[in-house]
Amino acid sequence: MNNQRRTVLKSGSGATLLGMLAAAGIITPGMALADWNKAAFDAKSMADTLKALGAASPADSKGVQVTGPDIAENGAVVPVGVASSLPNISMVAILIEKNPNALAATFTLPEGTEANVQTRVKMGQTSNIYALVKSDGKFFMATKEIKVTLGGCGG
Amino acid sequence: MGNPMKIRAANKDGVTEVKVLVSHEMETGQRKDANGAIVPAWFITELVAKHGDKTVLSAEFGPSVSKNPYLAFKFKGGAKGDKVTVSWKDNKGDSRTDEAAIA
Numbered sequence: 001m002n003n004q005r006r007t008v009l010k011s012g013s014g015a016t017l018l019g020m021l022a023a024a025g026i027i028t029p030g031m032a033l034a035d036w037n038k039a040a041f042d043a044k045s046m047a048d049t050l051k052a053l054g055a056a057s058p059a060d061s062k063g064v065q066v067t068g069p070d071i072a073e074n075g076a077v078v079p080v081g082v083a084s085s086l087p088n089i090s091m092v093a094i095l096i097e098k099n100p101n102a103l104a105a106t107f108t109l110p111e112g113t114e115a116n117v118q119t120r121v122k123m124g125q126t127s128n129i130y131a132l133v134k135s136d137g138k139f140f141m142a143t144k145e146i147k148v149t150l151g152g153c154g155g
Numbered sequence: 156m157g158n159p160m161k162i163r164a165a166n167k168d169g170v171t172e173v174k175v176l177v178s179h180e181m182e183t184g185q186r187k188d189a190n191g192a193i194v195p196a197w198f199i200t201e202l203v204a205k206h207g208d209k210t211v212l213s214a215e216f217g218p219s220v221s222k223n224p225y226l227a228f229k230f231k232g233g234a235k236g237d238k239v240t241v242s243w244k245d246n247k248g249d250s251r252t253d254e255a256a257i258a
Contacts, residue, residue, distance in 0.1 A: 036200045041217040077221045099219050100185060108213040113230040114170070117212075120221035122183070 041103050046130070049095055049102040050139075058132055058139035061086065066131040066144040072123065075148040080104075081118035086135035089115040098127035123148045162255035164239040171233030171257055173204060173211075175226045175241050183218040199224060202243040206233055233257050 040052035050056060067081040082092050092115060093106040104121045115133060123129075126147045133140050158178035165172055177199065184196025196218055204212040211230040233239070235257055242252040 036215055041215070079225075081227075096219060100183075101217055101219065103217050104219040105217060106215045107228070108215075109228075110210055110212075112232060113211050113228060116229055118225070118227040120225045122181075122219045122221050 037106065040106070041101060043103065044101060046095060046097055046102050050132070053093060053103075053106070053132070055132060055134070055139035058141040061133075061140035061142060063135075064131050064133050064140050064142035066129055066142050067118075068129060068144055068146050070145075071147045071149065073149050075123040075125070075150055077120050078123050078146060078148070079118065079120050080129060080146075081116070082131040082133070083117075084115040084131075084133050084135070084140075086115070086133060086140060088136045089133050090137075091132075091134035092117055093132040094119070094121060095130040095132060096121060096123055096127050097130065099124050157249065157251050160241055160243075160251065160253040162239060162241055162253055164233070164255055164257040166233050166235055166257050170229050170231055171206070171237075171239070172227065172229045173239055173241075175202075175204070175224075177202070177224045177226075177241075177243060179223060179243070179245065181216075181218065181220055181222045181224060185218075197245065197247060199243045199245045202226070202241065204228070205240045205242075206230065206237060211239075 040049055043049040043052050063086040064084045068079060072078040080094055082094060089109055091106060091108055094104045095102045096104055105119060107117050109115060128143050128145050131142050161176040163174045179199050180197055182194055182197040186194045188194050198218040199216045202214045203210060212228050237257045238254050239257060240252060240254040242250060244250040
């Protein structure tokens with residue numbers, strides 16, 4: 001049995017876990033990227049992810065649309081799109097509630113780029129997908145449930 | 156280095172739509188191989204698209220973006236023949252840049 005891994009798993013979250021991982025030599029310091037938002041991508045729950053993104057309590061908005069299939073046969077490739085009619089959108093994020101780490105991707109949109117992005121994500125199981133947008137400095141959110149018949153994060 | 160990206164960029168009514176298909180494993184770090192050992196995470200962390208010198212989109216990915224990531228977005232402006240450049244960087248420090256002309 002891999003005891004080292006067990007220790008790491010037990011050791012908690014956030015900085016402690018990172019410190020442990022670094023100490024255990026599982027991740028080398030060189031792997032840490034300067035501008036990649038590690039805290040947000042490492043957060044497990046929706047609430048922690050939102051906090052790490054600086055969006056503690058986003059308001060639900062009809063101005064944000066999440067598109068995707070109602071039922072995804074293959075959780076490894078789920079097409080998801082986010083579009084919004086809100087003004088001055090600077091950031092779009094896609095979150096999958098029941099994935100091991102909720103945050104899938106964030107997009108920074110400079111002026112002139114439309115709030116309309118499409119990508120494909122993996123889903124471990126049936127879950128709500130959240131689209132988070134930052135419009136005029138405020139956060140708004142929309143959600144859609146996608147049912148998955150075959151998970152994409154299996155082992 | 157990875158394989159080349161497929162980039163399509165088309166201008167219609169003053170708006171350029173860019174579609175990118177990246178060739179990358181996007182390993183989550185959750186899977187185990189036949190011996191039960193964890194397959195280490197290997198995924199694209201950052202992707203930047205530029206029109207000329209101007210950044211039109213910057214993205215950060217987590218491991219739950221699909222294998223061979225697909226991305227589509229639109230930006231205002233861009234003319235036929237202009238170059239669109241897309242670069243990515245992964246968590247192993249690998250990177251790649253490809254470009255395409257707007258059709």
